[in-house]
Amino acid sequence: MSKATLSSTRFTDWDLDENIQAAIASKGWEFTTQIQNDAVPLARRGLDIVGQARTGSGKTVAFGIPIIESCEPTGVTQAIVLTPTRELAQQVAEEISWLQGDKGLGILTVYGGTDIDRQAKKLDAGIDIIVGTPGRVIDMSKREHINLADITTFCLDEADRM
DSSP states (O other): OTTSOEEEEEGGGGOOOHHHHHHHHHTTOOEEEHHHHHHHHHHHTTOOOOOOOOTTSSHHHHHHHHHHHHOOSSSSOOEEEEOSSHHHHHHHHHHHHHHTTTSOOOEEEEOTTSOHHHHHHHHHHOOSEEEEOHHHHHHHHHTTSSOGGGOOEEEETTGGGO
């Protein structure tokens, strides 16, 4: 987040989930970025958010914190993050994975160009958060490997590119 403008709000001001707080502390982060300061409190209250900020501004953490806090490690898919590319899906999944700390959420990337049967088996075994591209997520939903009924959080990352 070196390119980001920091706000005067500290992560510790937010009473975050202890796993998230520990992960953030392990990075040495103290202050939120502007997009995080603007978006996280609203999203944590369950409001819909539309945010725009530069690359490196901390957007993934801005939507990752409320997603992680709203999910429990049940093996039932509760959140989907759609990205325009598989590379971004991988990056977002990695960031959410470290951000959750030891919470134990199952996070899976779902995108084309990889073994669909392997992804289907992982989905069927139980995943809490899916990060993927629109085409593969739709395909997996049609094949009944993703049940959209229990989704409580839906995030479009880089929606302008989809």
